[in-house]
Amino acid sequence: MTPAPESLALEARGLTKRFGSLAAVDDATFTTPQNTITGLLGRNGAGKTTLMRLITGQEFPTSGTVRLFGAKPVENAAVLQHTCFISEAQRYPDEFRIKHVLAGAPRFFANWDADFAAQLVDEFRLTPKQRIKKLSRGQRSAIGVIVGLASRAPLTIFDEPYLGLDAVARQIFYDRLLADYSEHPRTVILSTHLIDEVSQLLEHALVIDQGRIVIDAPVEELRSSAATVSGTTEAVERFITGREVAHREQLGGLLSATVAAMDDADRAAARTAGLEVGPVSLQQLIVRRTGGFTTPSTTTYEEATA
Numbered sequence: 662m663t664p665a666p667e668s669l670a671l672e673a674r675g676l677t678k679r680f681g682s683l684a685a686v687d688d689a690t691f692t693t694p695q696n697t698i699t700g701l702l703g704r705n706g707a708g709k710t711t712l713m714r715l716i717t718g719q720e721f722p723t724s725g726t727v728r729l730f731g732a733k734p735v736e737n738a739a740v741l742q743h744t745c746f747i748s749e750a751q752r753y754p755d756e757f758r759i760k761h762v763l764a765g766a767p768r769f770f771a772n773w774d775a776d777f778a779a780q781l782v783d784e785f786r787l788t789p790k791q792r793i794k795k796l797s798r799g800q801r802s803a804i805g806v807i808v809g810l811a812s813r814a815p816l817t818i819f820d821e822p823y824l825g826l827d828a829v830a831r832q833i834f835y836d837r838l839l840a841d842y843s844e845h846p847r848t849v850i851l852s853t854h855l856i857d858e859v860s861q862l863l864e865h866a867l868v869i870d871q872g873r874i875v876i877d878a879p880v881e882e883l884r885s886s887a888a889t890v891s892g893t894t895e896a897v898e899r900f901i902t903g904r905e906v907a908h909r910e911q912l913g914g915l916l917s918a919t920v921a922a923m924d925d926a927d928r929a930a931a932r933t934a935g936l937e938v939g940p941v942s943l944q945q946l947i948v949r950r951t952g953g954f955t956t957p958s959t960t961t962y963e964e965a966t967a
């Protein structure tokens with residue numbers, strides 16, 4: 662069901678951004694309900710950053726409209742006060758130290774939590790007096806994460822927030838995001854390449870490919886829409902005949918196939934046929950839907966066993 666406009670954090674209609682002949686964002690239409698965590702996913706150059714810049718009013722669309730909490734974002738201070746956009750492109754004056762960022766943040770973010778920010782600075786092993794200019798790449802990313810989390814902005818957008826962050830720091834980010842989100846629900850959009858790493862956080866997936874939105878669906882629905890069936894080649898081939906197969910992997914006499922559109926009855930039928938039925942990771946699904954694999958998917962049982 663389409664949510665009522667007042668419950669939407671974000672509404673894009675026919676949003677298009679052209680750079681010369683290239684449509685970086687091409688006719689994007691989608692809505693983001695308030696208080697959800699959405700993953701904005703896609704390959705390099707897919708249009709993620711451009712889409713986020715359009716959403717936050719930093720770029721004018723060539724055509725189409727975007728609304729944040731029902732209003733246009735461009736040059737709209739009231740709307741932008743509800744938004745925190747964390748991007749790698751963020752630059753600070755040369756003399757800025759971490760404490761200056763923390764001191765300035767409440768002017769931009771009405772819900773800023775200084776104690777939470779201080780806790781995060783500590784957890785990321787930073788100190789307020791450090792000069793931003795002298796921080797490592799990962800430490801600079803941590804500053805973005807701290808600002809994004811402690812802003813508690815009703816719409817918080819992270820554009821690949823983890824560049825250079827080590828595995829421990831990324832885990833801190835994910836853990837604090839989830840814990841704080843459950844206490845202070847807000848709308849979070851997270852653009853990332855690390856799909857499997859964040860898949861437990863995401864409620865909704867928005868996948869963009871060559872500027873076009875190719876998937877706009879709840880993560881749970883995506884996960885349950887496909888399954889991997891494994892067993893003897895003959896049994897798997899028999900089961901997948903006539904079905905849409907996204908991927909297949911042969912290992913000796915065993916075959917594993919990723920099958921699209923597997924409902925409960927299909928799963929039961931596969932088990933009855935002696936096959937093992939397993940989940941498909943979000944990353945696998947998205948990689949396959951955005952042209953990452955060229956594995957033939959239409960081999961028939963007769964062809965495969967000929």
Ligand SMILES: Nc1ncnc2c1ncn2[C@@H]1O[C@H](COP(=O)(O)OP(=O)(O)OP(=O)(O)O)[C@@H](O)[C@H]1O
Nearest residue numbers: 680683684685703704705706707708709710711712
């Ligand atoms: N200012 C610009 N002028 C011309 N082309 C641009 C401009 N900004 C982006 N593009 C092009 O638009 C396309 C989308 O770029 P964008 O940065 O939005 O992709 P992305 O999905 O964020 O990529 P990545 O994951 O690699 O950061 C790319 O082909 C890029 O070269």
